[in-house]
Amino acid sequence: MFETISYETRGKTAWITLNRPDKLNAFTSLMHKEMVSAIKEANKDSNVRAVVITGAGRAFCSGQDLTGSPEGADYGDVLRKGYNPMVQALVAMEKPVIAAVNGVAAGAGMSLALACDFRIASEKASFIEAFIHVGLVPDSGNLYFLPRLVGHAKAMELAVLGEKITAQQAKEFGLVTKTVSEEEFMLEVEIFAEKLANMPTKAIGLIKRYMNKSWESDLNEVLEYEAQAQKIAGESADHQEGLHAFIEKRKPAFTGK
Amino acid sequence: MSNYETILTSIEDGIASIQLNRPRVLNAINRPMVTELLDAFESFDRNDEVKAIVLTGSERAFAAGADIDEMKEDTAVSLELLNQFKEWDRLATIKKPIIGAVNGYCFGGGFELALCADILFAAENAQFGFPEIKLGVMPGAGGTVKLTKLMGQKKALEWLWLGDPMTADEALQYGVINRVIAPELVVDGAKKYAKIVASRAPLSTRLIKETVYKSIDYSTHEGMQFERKNFYLLFSSQDQKEGMKAFVEKRPAEFKGK
Numbered sequence: 001m002f003e004t005i006s007y008e009t010r011g012k013t014a015w016i017t018l019n020r021p022d023k024l025n026a027f028t029s030l031m032h033k034e035m036v037s038a039i040k041e042a043n044k045d046s047n048v049r050a051v052v053i054t055g056a057g058r059a060f061c062s063g064q065d066l067t068g069s070p071e072g073a074d075y076g077d078v079l080r081k082g083y084n085p086m087v088q089a090l091v092a093m094e095k096p097v098i099a100a101v102n103g104v105a106a107g108a109g110m111s112l113a114l115a116c117d118f119r120i121a122s123e124k125a126s127f128i129e130a131f132i133h134v135g136l137v138p139d140s141g142n143l144y145f146l147p148r149l150v151g152h153a154k155a156m157e158l159a160v161l162g163e164k165i166t167a168q169q170a171k172e173f174g175l176v177t178k179t180v181s182e183e184e185f186m187l188e189v190e191i192f193a194e195k196l197a198n199m200p201t202k203a204i205g206l207i208k209r210y211m212n213k214s215w216e217s218d219l220n221e222v223l224e225y226e227a228q229a230q231k232i233a234g235e236s237a238d239h240q241e242g243l244h245a246f247i248e249k250r251k252p253a254f255t256g257k
Numbered sequence: 258m259s260n261y262e263t264i265l266t267s268i269e270d271g272i273a274s275i276q277l278n279r280p281r282v283l284n285a286i287n288r289p290m291v292t293e294l295l296d297a298f299e300s301f302d303r304n305d306e307v308k309a310i311v312l313t314g315s316e317r318a319f320a321a322g323a324d325i326d327e328m329k330e331d332t333a334v335s336l337e338l339l340n341q342f343k344e345w346d347r348l349a350t351i352k353k354p355i356i357g358a359v360n361g362y363c364f365g366g367g368f369e370l371a372l373c374a375d376i377l378f379a380a381e382n383a384q385f386g387f388p389e390i391k392l393g394v395m396p397g398a399g400g401t402v403k404l405t406k407l408m409g410q411k412k413a414l415e416w417l418w419l420g421d422p423m424t425a426d427e428a429l430q431y432g433v434i435n436r437v438i439a440p441e442l443v444v445d446g447a448k449k450y451a452k453i454v455a456s457r458a459p460l461s462t463r464l465i466k467e468t469v470y471k472s473i474d475y476s477t478h479e480g481m482q483f484e485r486k487n488f489y490l491l492f493s494s495q496d497q498k499e500g501m502k503a504f505v506e507k508r509p510a511e512f513k514g515k
Contacts, residue, residue, distance in 0.1 A: 225439075228439040232439060232441045232442065
C-alpha cells in the first residue's frame with residue numbers, strides 16, 4: 001500500500017513505521033504524503049485507539065533527505081506542502097500518538113517525535129537539533145513544541161548549539177516519558193500502547209484537544225473549554241462504564257466511546 | 258411537519274430547527290432546497306409557537322457549496338429570467354431570530370446561506386470559504402457584499418481572491434461568526450442560545466433585529482431616527498408595561514409578545 005512507510009493495525013493499536021532504513025528513514029515528499037494518508041487512516045478507523053510511530057532499522061528518522069531535494073526548491077513551500085500538513089494531522093488526531101524512538105531522531109525527525117503525545121526512547125536512541133549545522137532553523141513545529149516541552153532556556157540551548165542528546169539526557173529534560181533497554185524496547189512500547197488503547201479514548205482525545213488549545217488561551221477561555229469537554233465526556237459510554245465499575249468494585253472495560 | 262425533501266424541520270420548546278438534509282452531497286444547495294428553506298422559514302416566521310429558528314447542517318458539512326451540476330449550462334439570460342435570487346432576498350425578510358450552527362465545510366452558497374443567519378456559532382473544525390473564483394465565477398447570493406461589510410474591504414478581497422478556506426478561529430477573529438464551540442456541542446450551543454433569546458421580549462427582539470440591519474446601510478443620523486421610532490413603538494406594547502412593572506416589583510417579567 002505504501003512505499004516509504006508501513007502501516008498495520010495490531011489489536012487496537014495502529015503502527016506506522018518509517019521504512020527507508022538504508023536512508024535512516026529520511027523524509028521525502030512521498031513520505032510526507034504517505035504519512036498524512038496513514039494518519040488519516042488511523043484517525044478514521046474507530047477500532048484504532050492508540051497510534052505508534054517508529055522507524056525501521058537503526059534510526060527513528062534522520063530528517064529531510066538532503067540528497068533528494070531539488071536545487072532551487074523553495075524551502076518554505078516544502079514545509080507548507082509536506083511537513084506542515086503531517087504535523088497538523090498528528091495534532092488533530094484525537095487519539096494518543098506515541099513516538100517509539102528506536103534510534104537517532106535528527107532534524108525534522110526530532111520534530112516528528114515532538115509532535116507526538118508521548119515519546120518512549122530506546123537507550124540507544126538520541127535526539128539532535130541538526131538544523132543549525134547546515135545553517136537552517138528548526139521547523140515542522142519544532143520551535144513550537146520544544147520550548148513547551150523543555151522550557152525556553154533549554155530549548156534555546158538545544159536548538160542553537162545543536163548538540164546530540166542521549167536518551168538518558170532526554171529523560172532528564174522531560175522530553176521522553178521513559179527510556180527502555182534496546183532488548184525490551186518493542187515489548188515496552190507495545191505494553192504502553194496497549195494500555196493507552198484500553199483507556200477512555202474519547203476523554204483522551206478531549207484532553208489532547210484542549211491541552212493543545214490551552215497554549216493559545218487565557219484562564220477564562222480554558223475554563224469554558226473544560227466545561228464543554230466535561231459535558232461531552234459526561235455523555236460518553238466510557239464515563240457510564242467508569243461509574244458502574246467504581247460502584248461494582250470491578251475493573252472498567254472501556255470501549256473508547 | 259411538512260414533507261420536505263432536502264431539509265428536516267421540527268419545533269421543540271418554542272425553538273424551530275431547520276436541518277439541511279442532502280448529506281450524500283455534503284448538503285450542496287440546489288434550487289429546490291432554497292425553495293423549501295424559504296417555505297420553512299416563512300412558515301416558522303408566521304407560527305406563534307416559534308420564538309427563534311436554528312439552522313444547521315450535518316456533522317461533516319453545514320453545506321459544501323451550491324449544486325454546480327444544476328447551473329453549469331446556464332447563461333446570463335437564463336439566470337436573469339430564472340431570477341433565483343429572489344428567494345434569497347426573501348430570506349432576508351424573516352423577522353424572527355435565526356441562529357446558525359456550522360459544523361465542517363461551509364463553502365460558497367453554503368457560506369452565503371450561513372450568512373443569512375443573524376447569529377453564527379461554528380465548530381472548532383468548521384471551515385468557511387468562497388471558492389467560486391476557482392470555478393471562474395464569484396459569489397452571487399450576497400457573499401461578496403456581506404463578507405465585505407463584516408470583515409472590511411482589505412480582508413474580504415484577500416479571501417475572495419484566493420478562494421481558500423478560513424478556519425473557525427479566523428472567522429471569529431474577523432467578526433464573521435459569533436462563537437467557536439466544540440464540534441459535539443455546536444448545535445446544542447445554538448439551541449441554548451436560541452432559548453435565551455426566545456425568553457426575551459419578542460417584539461424587542463424583532464425591532465432590534467430590524468434596526469441593526471438598517472444601521473448597516475443607513476447613516477448614523479438616519480439610523481438613530483429609525484431606532485427612535487422603534488423605541489417609541491415598543492411603548493405601545495403590553496410587554497413594555499409588563500417589563501417595567503416587573504423591574505420595579507423586582508420579579509422576572511412574563512412577556513407575551515404583544
